[in-house]
Amino acid sequence: MKRRVITLLMVAAGFGLQAIAYLFLAAPLGIPSAVRFSNPRVPFAPALFILGVILVFLAGVVYELMPDRAGRSTGEG
């Protein structure tokens, strides 16, 4: 259960970070009619978006590599 919860949390955090970076941290959406449309509202907002993508796929690694509970030869799915 713990494995699934951590994995799902990572996936949710990854997609959440992508959405937040895209909608609220990067340059504003809309027709670029002013300078403010050129720069992100928070520096490195695009990097945060990428971090979100990476987090989603990293969840797969955590899901597979997370050690089983001590004393059990097989883990739970």
Next chain:
Amino acid sequence: MAEQIATLPYGVGRASARWKLLVAFLAGIAILGWYGWYLEIRRGMIVTGLRNIGPMGGATWGFDVGFVVYWAGVSFAGITMAAVIRIAKLRQLRPIARMAEALTVVALILATFAIMYDLGQPFRGIINLFRYARPQSPFFGTFTLVISGYLFASAVYLYLDGRRDAAICARTPGRLQWFHRLWAAGYRDTPLERERHERAGFWLAVAIVPLLVTANATLGFVFGLQVGRPGWYSALQAPAFVLLAGVSGIGMLIGIAAVVRRTVADGERLSDDVFRWLGNALMFLLLGYLYFMVVELLTNVYTGSEREREVTAALLSGRYAWIYWGSVALFVIPLALLIVRYFRRGGGLATLVASGIMVNLAAIGKRFLIVVPSQTHGTLLPYGTGSYVPTWVEWAEMAGLFAFGALLLALFAKLFPIMPIGERDDA
């Protein structure tokens, strides 16, 4: 674990004199390419054939950007094949899954190099992309998302898919045992671990497919959304990019699979069925791409603007005609061969490999034609036509990339099984 092996499979860990010679040759060409890049960084873009559009009568995007698009396309087909094999449970194609995954990772590394070759200040450029890029822009999707997100996702997929084989190889004592142990990361192939791996692999494959379609479509949007650039502005660019990506990638995969079948012990696991499937996939993708080409050509010739027609004329009968018609021939000849092969239900492997090589040459030609003529002949400002001729530095860089890619794949094949070991019971 079911499998126990006395020696590492598929020639892993064993390097013949011929293989060493090949590696030295490829390394030499790769170093020549990096020397070209060194000259570019030291002396500036003047060592390339790139010049400003308009007043300098040149093209600012040339070989490098053409090959970014080409390598990203090759990567697309690799991971698509691997994902489709898993999602659709195409058991007979499992032997090519690993090489398809490796091809994707290698092709994306080469695309990264090609981008850096194009940037006059590569490191400043990379930092600024992560700092200032607009996620809404196709440039972000192409140059940032492809290289970071897509490369990372493909590497994760390759890593997880290889754990079982790493665990099997780790049981064989030798110099590579530590490496295989590290890769296996405690994997023991218990039923629950297998089930977990199948589940994770399936969802990773499902997640990768939209990412790679987005990544390759945005490559098309980089060109297709430029309304002021006749020859580029077209709704067909994005889907055509995806189709041509499939064509070049499957062509490349056919070549790699043929080399593996011929050179690797047990290579006959790559059965005629595998090649038949690849050949048919290539044929249908080619048909689709040629349809797109014809539609685009007819639209431009029939109702294109004056500037649009100028670009088209340069392609059909002007400076770029030999590349255009050469590419068309290199698409049509393999298509004819593949159709004959399809109806005969078989045919020689040589024909298929030749088709794979031809479509890749054609794809390189088409990528060049997508990138360059619209810059030299498609300006809306009152400038004359321009020209772009790549210098030896650019030729060396691109040859270096091909050699580096082949080198990475050759090294990978000696470090890790290039095909999955055995068949899974639950496949």
